[in-house]
Amino acid sequence: MATLEAVQYKSRTRTLVTVFTTIFLIVYLIWTLAPFLIMFVSSFKDLLEAFTLPEIGDFAGMGVFFEFTPTTKHYTELFTERNFSVYFINSVIVSTGSALVSVVLGAMAAYALSRIDFKGKDHVFFWIISTRMAPVVAVMVPLYAIFRNLDLVGTIPGLILAYTTFNLPFAIWILKGFFDNVPYAIEEAAMVDGRTRFGAFMEILPLAAPGIGAFIVLCILFSWNDFLFASIIGSGGAKTLPVATRELVTPTSIQWGKIMAAGVITSLPMTLLGLLIRKYLVTGLTMGAVKE
Amino acid sequence: MASISIKSVWKYYGDTPAVKDLNLECLDGEFVCILGPSGCGKSSTMRMLAGLEHITAGDILFNDKRINDLPPKDRNLAMVFENYALYPHKSVYDNMANALKIQKVDKATIDKKVKWAAELLELSPLLDRKPLELSGGQKQRCAIGRAIVREPELFLFDEPIAHLDAKLRAHMRSELKIMQRRLKTTMIYVTHDQLEALSMADRIAVMRDGVLQQVGTPSEIYNQPANQWVAGFIGEPAMNFLDCSLTESNGHLHLSHNAFSFALNAEHIAKLNGSAKEHSQVHMGIRPEHVTISARATPEHPIKGEVLVTELLGGDLLVEANVNDTRVTIKTDPDYIADMGDTCYLGMDTSRWHLFERESGVSLI
Numbered sequence: 001m002a003t004l005e006a007v008q009y010k011s012r013t014r015t016l017v018t019v020f021t022t023i024f025l026i027v028y029l030i031w032t033l034a035p036f037l038i039m040f041v042s043s044f045k046d047l048l049e050a051f052t053l054p055e056i057g058d059f060a061g062m063g064v065f066f067e068f069t070p071t072t073k074h075y076t077e078l079f080t081e082r083n084f085s086v087y088f089i090n091s092v093i094v095s096t097g098s099a100l101v102s103v104v105l106g107a108m109a110a111y112a113l114s115r116i117d118f119k120g121k122d123h124v125f126f127w128i129i130s131t132r133m134a135p136v137v138a139v140m141v142p143l144y145a146i147f148r149n150l151d152l153v154g155t156i157p158g159l160i161l162a163y164t165t166f167n168l169p170f171a172i173w174i175l176k177g178f179f180d181n182v183p184y185a186i187e188e189a190a191m192v193d194g195r196t197r198f199g200a201f202m203e204i205l206p207l208a209a210p211g212i213g214a215f216i217v218l219c220i221l222f223s224w225n226d227f228l229f230a231s232i233i234g235s236g237g238a239k240t241l242p243v244a245t246r247e248l249v250t251p252t253s254i255q256w257g258k259i260m261a262a263g264v265i266t267s268l269p270m271t272l273l274g275l276l277i278r279k280y281l282v283t284g285l286t287m288g289a290v291k292e
Numbered sequence: 293m294a295s296i297s298i299k300s301v302w303k304y305y306g307d308t309p310a311v312k313d314l315n316l317e318c319l320d321g322e323f324v325c326i327l328g329p330s331g332c333g334k335s336s337t338m339r340m341l342a343g344l345e346h347i348t349a350g351d352i353l354f355n356d357k358r359i360n361d362l363p364p365k366d367r368n369l370a371m372v373f374e375n376y377a378l379y380p381h382k383s384v385y386d387n388m389a390n391a392l393k394i395q396k397v398d399k400a401t402i403d404k405k406v407k408w409a410a411e412l413l414e415l416s417p418l419l420d421r422k423p424l425e426l427s428g429g430q431k432q433r434c435a436i437g438r439a440i441v442r443e444p445e446l447f448l449f450d451e452p453i454a455h456l457d458a459k460l461r462a463h464m465r466s467e468l469k470i471m472q473r474r475l476k477t478t479m480i481y482v483t484h485d486q487l488e489a490l491s492m493a494d495r496i497a498v499m500r501d502g503v504l505q506q507v508g509t510p511s512e513i514y515n516q517p518a519n520q521w522v523a524g525f526i527g528e529p530a531m532n533f534l535d536c537s538l539t540e541s542n543g544h545l546h547l548s549h550n551a552f553s554f555a556l557n558a559e560h561i562a563k564l565n566g567s568a569k570e571h572s573q574v575h576m577g578i579r580p581e582h583v584t585i586s587a588r589a590t591p592e593h594p595i596k597g598e599v600l601v602t603e604l605l606g607g608d609l610l611v612e613a614n615v616n617d618t619r620v621t622i623k624t625d626p627d628y629i630a631d632m633g634d635t636c637y638l639g640m641d642t643s644r645w646h647l648f649e650r651e652s653g654v655s656l657i
Contacts, residue, residue, distance in 0.1 A: 192371045
């Protein structure tokens with residue numbers, strides 16, 4: 001059996017490559033994590049303190065950045081004056097709702113595409129993913145017209161539907177790979193054991209669980225972070241966190257402290273969710289991709 | 293328990309027929325093997341019995357009840373799949389209990405039955421394991437356990453021991469036979485391994501290219517093959533076939549090969565029953581164990597040949613000899629010593645030979 005370890009021999013180039021890779025990764029880490037750090041720290045600062053910065057090149061003065069009296073007033077104001085609890089709940093309902101609808105319909109469609117041979121199956125399969133090829137902006141105007149005529153603009157079901165149109169093709173594509181990897185004989189065994197055709201499908205669902213779990217998370221992430229759909233189709237009654245955050249920029253003032261706090265509120269749940277299911281996410285996504 | 297009757301059943305995949313006009317009866321409590329090479333339609337037959345494939349034409353009856361349109365769950369049968377098809381996410385216990393759980397049997401009864409099956413199959417210490425943690429033989433026993441806890445009317449076994457190593461396979465053959473005799477459940481067992489069929493079955497149905505060739509007890513299949521194909525398929529090493537013709541001289545019918553000629557006795561002629569005439573082209577078939585070999589010409593060993601190769605199989609010795617450009621395999625005891633190129637003399641047990649029509653392969657004697 002071959003090991004997964006790549007064989008490497010020492011040489012001057014090798015050492016140089018290692019040094020440069022390490023430097024690159026350090027810079028990259030600062031580049032990606034610094035904004036989060038600044039956002040997090042600033043959300044506890046008063047406006048004046050938030051803009052107290054050291055001179056350019058004055059690395060010794062970096063300490064200024066951490067000299068402040070912590071305040072939670074931005075957070076309390078968001079929830080007391082700005083209805084953020086409502087927007088937070090909206091975000092949760094819309095993203096999980098769309099994920100659940102997509103996964104239920106997607107699993108059934110993917111299963112059918114995986115198990116049944118019918119004429120033009122390849123075309124149907126391609127057509128499903130082709131709906132994701134157009135940029136969202138391109139379909140926004142017609143979609144808005146349709147949703148307005150159906151009175152779905154500004155409603156939570158409307159927003160769930162909008163996200164589902166984008167999540168469903170993705171669900172079908174990811175989940176089909178998982179069902180392809182489940183031997184059909186297991187379903188046959190289930191049917192002989194006394195299950196109906198649908199019962200046999202339910203019996204093998206746990207085998208696709210890593211895929212379903214990974215997919216639900218990706219769906220939630222997409223809907224949770226989305227701004228475009230939320231601002232156009234959800235505007236009014238179904239405001240989500242990103243849209244509410246945008247509204248903190250008013251013609252008269254930019255409320256930096258609240259924007260930072262809102263950023264923390266928006267990104268924290270997803271970070272925690274990501275850490276929680278990190279293991280499944282990786283196995284889930286690779287398992288479907290690699291045929292055994 | 294169930295008696296099975298398959299009546300004029302056809303199976304088509306698209307335009308390709310897999311099973312052609314199959315008629316087969318299986319008595320209550322009988323162990324029937326469907327034997328044939330891959331692609332002969334034996335698995336299709338089994339899948340039609342299980343309800344996993346539609347029956348293109350014909351009827352299948354369980355206890356005189358037509359089951360063509362019943363889904364698998366309503367047929368009260370249990371199947372063991374070639375690749376076991378265990379539920380990978382369930383423990384051995386849950387794999388075996390699944391069917392009973394679906395039937396909503398109460399927990400105490402399920403527990404009792406699963407423990408009984410586990411005891412029978414020596415799986416008791418492994419009940420908490422997942423299929424991934426089992427060896428091939430254990431997986432296979434788990435699959436059998438899943439079938440027997442249900443106490444169904446019919447067992448369908450689809451080459452269940454094909455993937456085991458030779459020693460375990462031999463062990464499982466006898467185990468399965470004992471188990472079936474004990475449970476007295478009707479069993480249909482599909483295999484391509486003639487040894488499994490000969491050693492386990494009450495009756496064997498031999499299939500080829502979707503057509504049933506012969507149904508009979510193992511001894512009937514072995515000793516009285518219906519045609520040349522069955523004769524060649526059953527038996528290891530395979531039966532020798534020699535191009536012969538029937539000739540007449542001095543009022544006697546002779547079987548003539550370019551190396552020898554035998555007069556047919558009255559019994560042979562009675563069996564032929566006028567079906568073969570003079571000059572008929574036939575194949576003489578004789579099993580390697582019914583050919584004898586000697587280094588010297590004797591009245592019992594009149595046919596001269598040349599040793600090509602010898603193979604020692606432990607208790608037996610196989611000799612391949614060339615008789616006037618025809619290859620003959622002989623099974624003898626290892627005392628016979630010969631080198632390549634040695635002259636040898638063969639004798640044939642004329643009571644154990646077979647004659648097949650050369651064109652059709654139909655058995656004449």
